[in-house]
Amino acid sequence: MTHVAATLSASLGLLLMALLASIGAVSVYEGERRAARVSFLAAVLVAGPLLGAALLPGPFAFFALSIGALIAIGVVSRCVFPLRRAVEPGGRASRRVDERDIMFARGRLRPGSPEFDAYYRMRPENLANDNRTRALPGLLSAGAEKAEPLSFAAADACFSVTEALRCRVDGEVEPVRQERSPREWTDALTGLALGWGAKAVGVAELEPAHVYTHIGRGAGTWGSEIRLAHRWAIAFTVEMDHRAVAQAPEAPVVAESARQYVESAKIAVQLASVIRDQGWPARAHTDGNYRVIAPLVARAAGLGEIGRMGLLMTPRLGPRVRIGVVTTDIPLVPAAPGDDLSVLDFCTVCRKCAVNCPVGAIPHGDRIEMEQGRRWVIDDDTCYRYWNAIGTDCATCMKVCPYSHPDTLMHTLVRKATRLSPGTRSLMLWMDDLVYGRRP
């Protein structure tokens, strides 16, 4: 009996040491120094006593093993309970949005231009706030707080490529229409997008509230009414590099955002071109040239949920993605809308993005009912003003989000665990705070 207790104690100690040391090694590989330090320290602090107990006289080994078993039972119980917690789904958007009202469109208005005058005649209440933002150095400006010439130049180069692709978002449709079943078209187009670098692809039936009412930026005349009659939307995500996001809010993150906008624009433009070539109309929606609200479409296409920080939360990469959309009439099979309640529940208890937002633009409270569905409403004016002060797109919220960790086996297991129960979500959040810090 004594011998068995000692053997068990030693085996458990070695197992835990191997596990925690592996987590430490993975963290070193991921460049997460704090996580590596905490994991190696935990390997010593947790496994050490068990290994030491195995060397003790019989009763002490038995006692140590009993303590270990009690802790294990406590952890497992914490994982399992509570089994359920009521979470309301996000619901559907019911009102269309005017693109001229979004902060990116307002940020482009130049004083003295006809658009400027027309907009502030229509919305005089936004003028004072927007002028405060306009007085700041601006995105990618040399005078901004986080200015870094090389990264800003890289971002600028990428944005100019995305802009150059604007003339390719739409085009002539081949007169001869190719026919396939909706399933075959869906599989073929999904395969193409994945082959070109998309991480996830989904199809949604386009709803009126997905489409902006008037053009606020991009191709077309500012203020024109948008009439997009396509029935379907193909939404897809591309991954932002983890190491670049980890540097947020410094300049490399905006270079990475711009790079992934190019990638998503390329895929969208190519996909739309293929569809038109098959005799069906299609339009690509790219950065600065959307006719649709991309996160809403992506959510309806089953790619994720809208999290506390207002971004699409995907199951594999969290918010660390950029979204591309193609709208079309080619027959397709829609996915079930995104309603991953485990993500919404996690966001309810987590609040890490809200704690770390440098300007307090993310709410700490509950979701509220609005015409855009039940959601957390971020103060996007304050967020955008901060971008204009520092010159980058910040992304601190994206960096600290527990769902943003790399798409590796270790993090995939953790993400799967968060789907099991509210208890595992609380446990995983506690571990994330311990390993990476509440304020990483």
Ligand code: SF4
């Ligand atoms: S940091 Fe936490 S609260 Fe914020 S979006 Fe990510 S999971 Fe949700």
Ligand code: SF4
């Ligand atoms: S991007 Fe930065 S400023 Fe904007 S909400 Fe996220 S953390 Fe806050």
